[in-house]
Amino acid sequence: MNYFWSKTISTRSTILSNPIEYLKGVGPLRADMLKKELQIFTFEDLLHHFPYKHLDKTSVLPIGQISPSMDHVQVRGFVVSMEIIGERRARRLVAQFRDRTGLLELTWFQGINWVQKTLAVGGEYVVFGKPGFFLGKAQMTHPEMESVKDANVSGKQHLEPIYPVTEKLKARGLNGRALGKLTEQLFLVLAEKEIPEVLPRFFIVKEQLVPRWMAFRHVHFPPSADSYNQAVYRLKFEELFTAQLRLGMLRSARHRFSRGVVFSKVGEHFNAFFHGHLPFELTGAQKRVLKEIRQDTATGRQMNRLLQGDVGSGKTIVALMAMLIAVDNGFQACIMAPTEILARQHYDNFSALLSPLGLPVGILTGSTKAAERKKILSGIQDGSLKILVGTHALIEDVVKFNNLGLAIIDEQHKFGVAQRAKLWAKNTTPPHMLVMTATPIPRTLAMTAYGDLDYSVIDELPPGRTPILTVHRLDDARPQVMDFIKAEIQLGRQIYFIFPLIEESEKLQYEDLMQGYENVKAWFPEPQYWISMVHGRMTAEQKEMNMRRFVNRETQIMVGTTVIEVGVNVPNASVMVIESAEKFGLSQLHQLRGRVGRGSEKSYCILLSGSKVGKDAKDRLSVMCATNDGFKIAEKDLELRGPGDVQGTRQSGALSFRIADLVADRSILEKAKVYAEQLLGLDPDLNLQENAPLKNFLKAEKGGTLWGRIS
Ligand code: ADP
Ligand code: MG
Numbered sequence: 001m002n003y004f005w006s007k008t009i010s011t012r013s014t015i016l017s018n019p020i021e022y023l024k025g026v027g028p029l030r031a032d033m034l035k036k037e038l039q040i041f042t043f044e045d046l047l048h049h050f051p052y053k054h055l056d057k058t059s060v061l062p063i064g065q066i067s068p069s070m071d072h073v074q075v076r077g078f079v080v081s082m083e084i085i086g087e088r089r090a091r092r093l094v095a096q097f098r099d100r101t102g103l104l105e106l107t108w109f110q111g112i113n114w115v116q117k118t119l120a121v122g123g124e125y126v127v128f129g130k131p132g133f134f135l136g137k138a139q140m141t142h143p144e145m146e147s148v149k150d151a152n153v154s155g156k157q158h159l160e161p162i163y164p165v166t167e168k169l170k171a172r173g174l175n176g177r178a179l180g181k182l183t184e185q186l187f188l189v190l191a192e193k194e195i196p197e198v199l200p201r202f203f204i205v206k207e208q209l210v211p212r213w214m215a216f217r218h219v220h221f222p223p224s225a226d227s228y229n230q231a232v233y234r235l236k237f238e239e240l241f242t243a244q245l246r247l248g249m250l251r252s253a254r255h256r257f258s259r260g261v262v263f264s265k266v267g268e269h270f271n272a273f274f275h276g277h278l279p280f281e282l283t284g285a286q287k288r289v290l291k292e293i294r295q296d297t298a299t300g301r302q303m304n305r306l307l308q309g310d311v312g313s314g315k316t317i318v319a320l321m322a323m324l325i326a327v328d329n330g331f332q333a334c335i336m337a338p339t340e341i342l343a344r345q346h347y348d349n350f351s352a353l354l355s356p357l358g359l360p361v362g363i364l365t366g367s368t369k370a371a372e373r374k375k376i377l378s379g380i381q382d383g384s385l386k387i388l389v390g391t392h393a394l395i396e397d398v399v400k401f402n403n404l405g406l407a408i409i410d411e412q413h414k415f416g417v418a419q420r421a422k423l424w425a426k427n428t429t430p431p432h433m434l435v436m437t438a439t440p441i442p443r444t445l446a447m448t449a450y451g452d453l454d455y456s457v458i459d460e461l462p463p464g465r466t467p468i469l470t471v472h473r474l475d476d477a478r479p480q481v482m483d484f485i486k487a488e489i490q491l492g493r494q495i496y497f498i499f500p501l502i503e504e505s506e507k508l509q510y511e512d513l514m515q516g517y518e519n520v521k522a523w524f525p526e527p528q529y530w531i532s533m534v535h536g537r538m539t540a541e542q543k544e545m546n547m548r549r550f551v552n553r554e555t556q557i558m559v560g561t562t563v564i565e566v567g568v569n570v571p572n573a574s575v576m577v578i579e580s581a582e583k584f585g586l587s588q589l590h591q592l593r594g595r596v597g598r599g600s601e602k603s604y605c606i607l608l609s610g611s612k613v614g615k616d617a618k619d620r621l622s623v624m625c626a627t628n629d630g631f632k633i634a635e636k637d638l639e640l641r642g643p644g645d646v647q648g649t650r651q652s653g654a655l656s657f658r659i660a661d662l663v664a665d666r667s668i669l670e671k672a673k674v675y676a677e678q679l680l681g682l683d684p685d686l687n688l689q690e691n692a693p694l695k696n697f698l699k700a701e702k703g704g705t706l707w708g709r710i711s
Helices: 028-038 043-047 112-118 167-171 178-189 201-207 212-220 225-257 268-277 284-297 315-328 340-357 370-382 417-424 443-449 475-490 507-523 540-551 586-593 615-626 630-641 666-682 689-700
Strands: 053-057 073-085 092-098 103-108 124-129 131-134 137-141 144-147 158-162 304-309 332-336 361-364 387-390 404-409 432-437 454-458 469-474 494-498 531-534 557-560 573-578 604-609
Touching: 028 167, 043 178, 073 103, 073 112, 092 112, 124 137, 158 178, 178 212, 212 225, 225 443, 225 666, 225 689, 268 315, 268 340, 284 304, 284 315, 284 432, 284 454, 304 315, 315 332, 315 340, 315 404, 315 432, 332 417, 340 361, 340 387, 340 540, 361 370, 404 417, 417 432, 443 666, 469 475, 469 615, 475 494, 475 573, 475 604, 507 531, 507 557, 531 540, 573 586, 586 604, 586 615, 586 630, 604 615, 615 630
Parallel strands: 103 137, 304 432, 304 454, 332 387, 332 404, 361 387, 404 432, 469 604, 494 557, 494 573, 531 557, 573 604
Antiparallel strands: 053 158, 073 092, 073 124, 092 103, 124 144, 131 137
């Protein structure tokens, strides 16, 4: 769905839309490589291919002043001698190089013949490289050499851009520096008016931004480090600001134009439940979120809300009560969960809570038997069944609702956008959507990845929880760990053992799991101990049976894989043991840990690993030991892995910025968001004349993936 303008890319004809092969120095061969390797198709793409660093060639240093602490230096002088010395692997070309102040020894181990051919004894060169010292003598290995005579840039004092390239490009002679020659060429043919200003004057003045044209020029060829920083700041600001603007426009258009069913009242079921059957007092955060949902659904526009709350924060009851509001207004409601186990758990939970109200609940999963299925489908179609819980099975075409008013997705990060869209289509007027996720998304990401959704957060845990104690133990501490577990079981608690089975289909890992199961069994033999197990290769019935025995406390131990990662709620479980914990990602570890600490008992998470653990894994484990705060963990995860990898945001497509970095540039992002809101407050559709350049820019910008993402 696209609210503002059709998705035609502007036909603005500028030199920037020229195919890259039109650039001097780029023939068909190079053009091919640039397209394949760097997705550079046009002049504009090249303009947006930013250097990742600059070599400081702003000054020429007298050789006599080179010191060991220097990183890179540029000197200018004459080659006074050249000779090949050494044998075999020690064979090298050594040149003596001097200026008026001193002597520098240059050495090549590779490309000796070529260097010997191109360098002339007696010739004058500008030399750039990392200096070293040996026996008090200044040296340089594999320096860059440019002849003062034949290179027109030689002796020019500048910051030289180095571009990201691929190995393939390097092998074909298009290395990080060579690309700079192309950019240089680009700026020779590019006039200032080709890069017109797009930001409102007001912001430019207020933020002291350099003009757009200058920013592009200086990000490639800065006259100084300062001007480079200003250029980068401007481009980051522009990128984040326009992204926020686009999201803001989507959101406000949705608010203005979308039609939704109206939940005008809070009725009998909700009230009966709230006053008579609520098993606990709601937390302030839960109440607030319910209020937000209530307000949203009464407006006549479609609610599209993301509910975020750390593991164990109590999202389920909010979902249930929102469903009751739907039912009280004559609509049906459904909730979709990513696993059969979780769907079953919600079903059991909801059935128990709603039976005093005489409100039946249905469940539909891949393993629902044909007869049962038929009954459910007809109940849903004729409207007699009001509340349906299920897995992906819910979105199949055969599932036809009579009047679906609310669709909830639990653990939404496990689903794709397409699946969300299918739920929309289940009613002529799209149902209200509530997507819930326990994956805490850092604020910066949420602002960006889900900026088109309304956002609620449960930022408060139910009372009486004691924080989970997390420790990291090496494998050889196993006996002590097992003793501790036995003592916990003695106290009536239950235990999880999780093994890393990432791809359920991988045979090797399956065998590891079985081996793990046998090991656990050896420590905890029957009949004193009973063990459940769930993994992805089991049938739904087997999983269900094992889960049920654990829930009913017939077994004290659950051996499992990450199938139990999401949602599973067994408040009596107090210890989570994660085997080979170094193999899990941070947010996965946090999710797994969230399976314990759900009751009032003191809970523990024990991360087991061998003694050889990589640096990143060590970081992850120590973060886990240091904090229980899902948001802090998510921030750390973002830092360690980069935004593209943070769970639940992968398919968002909104996170690939050209120059901005969501972690490092958070403060710019926050500022950009404020400006975007300010501007849209004054001119929601950017119809003012002064905002025309900005509007045109937004229309024309490539990679406009944000259009239509919420459909
Ligand atoms: P999540 O947000 O991870 O889905 P759940 O909804 O499964 O969390 O809730 C975790 C546990 O906390 C459940 O056992 C639930 O019954 C309990 N719970 C939820 N809200 C409250 C509350 N306000 N007071 C006490 N316990 C609560
Ligand atoms: Mg949950």
